[in-house]
Amino acid sequence: MVLFPVLLIAAIALIVIGAAVDGMLYLASVGTLLLIVGVLHLAVRSVLRRRHPAH
Numbered sequence: 001m002v003l004f005p006v007l008l009i010a011a012i013a014l015i016v017i018g019a020a021v022d023g024m025l026y027l028a029s030v031g032t033l034l035l036i037v038g039v040l041h042l043a044v045r046s047v048l049r050r051r052h053p054a055h
Helices: 005-019 025-051
Strands: none
Touching: 005 025
16 A cells, blocks of 8 residues: 555655746656546456455
8 A cells, every 4th residue: 555655755856846847847747647546546456445255
């Protein structure tokens, strides 16, 4: 479960740096994509955890 906080911190850092530094807007877009991937990862993980195997 360490992956989600790492993705979240990296995404926020990239968004802030991309927005603050002139000409680095691509970092903000990469950070946004990374944030989306992190949220999707968390959603898929929670859905898979709820599913119980049929016996």
